[in-house]
Amino acid sequence: KCHDHPFERWNTDNYYETAAYFGRVNLARDGKNSANQNIGGTAVEGAKPLYEIVTDAKEGEVTHELTGKVAEPDFPYEAKFAAKPDATRREQLAAWMTSPDNRYFALSYANRVWGYLTGTGLIEPIDDIRAGNPPTNPELLAYLTKEFTGSGFDIRKLMAEICKSRAYQLSIETNRWNADDGANYSHAKARRLPAEVLYDSVYAVTGAMPNIPGAVPGMRAAQIVDAQTDAKGGFLATLGRPPRESACECDRVNDMQLGSVMSLLSGPAVGDA
Structure with a gap:
């Protein structure tokens, strides 16, 4: 948001062009809220109501804070997607994100579920997906991504695929060859419950x-x-x-x-x- 990434391809234009898809949104406090039911009271954005009513607006733009110009909605990278002709900006974004041709959405989700179930993502930290942070096992991540996309983004099938794997079912017990391994899933990772x-x-x-x-x-x-x-x-x-x-x-x-x-x-x- 504030500056171009020094080593990756993402820049401030990408941020504001993506943010523009949310420029035509109305947010109203839901009647379910009491006066003090807010979240994010110390966040940069300020306190937000716990419950909000979200509707689409006919007008609304996002201004690029560095250039002062209106940011036109655009995707960070190309992916084939189908959206109805009168789709709202958010509907266009949703269609683009869930397109089988989108190389990041399914990959990100597969990596996240793998990380939740095994304790360590194939890309770690699981939020840090970029060219400079490659997966420890690219073939496995590619397989999970393909299976997740091919199933129509079926989360239960993805979880079942991981839970039936030998890597998931391994014991936390280690031996002298894998005691120090924290990235290759040679044994289960002991974790505290959330x-x-x-x-x-x-x-x-x-x-x-x-x-x-x-x-x-x-x-x-x-x-x-x-x-x-x-x-x-x-x-x-x-x-x-x-x-x-x-x-x-x-x-x-x-x-x-x-x-x-x-x-x-x-x-x-x-x-x-």
Whole structure:
């Protein structure tokens, strides 16, 4: 947004030309919101309503902040796609993104699901897909991308393909030849559960009813939309749930620090369970 990438082909023009597809959008606060139900209060964009009504507008443009000119909508790279003649800008963008000819969408999604299931993406970090960051196994990523596209972007089939693989089913046990391997999937990667899953698991094991302040009694942590709603003692935030002010996967933390350990040992959320 602010400057051309120093090493890759992406530049500020690409940013504003893509942003122009969202120039003709109306956002209105949904009546479901209370006055203080906002997200992203500390983000650059400022606080946004938790629930919004999104509609298409007939007019609206995006101005290139560096040139002061109106940015015309354009795709970062060519891909064949079919869209109805009267398609809105967002419908055109959606058709382009999900086109079988789009070389990034299916690849990005296949890499993301592989990373979620195995703990390490074929391209790592999974958000950093660029020419200067090639996959560790390009043949495997190409295969998963082809299968995902050929299935009509069937997520369940993609997950089943990965879960039936030997790489996914390996034990976390290592030997003297692969103990230091963190990129080639010679053994499973031991990982901590995400904050929401960990909280729900504790209550599932004990049989207690979750009672998160500000949420309906019995609602699981994984069902909570508002990032400001947290379990007692700030359990979810302490265990690494991101504030959702950014789309970057790096905002979530799943490691074990002192605060995480203490929340699990003696925190009020676990105590109530």
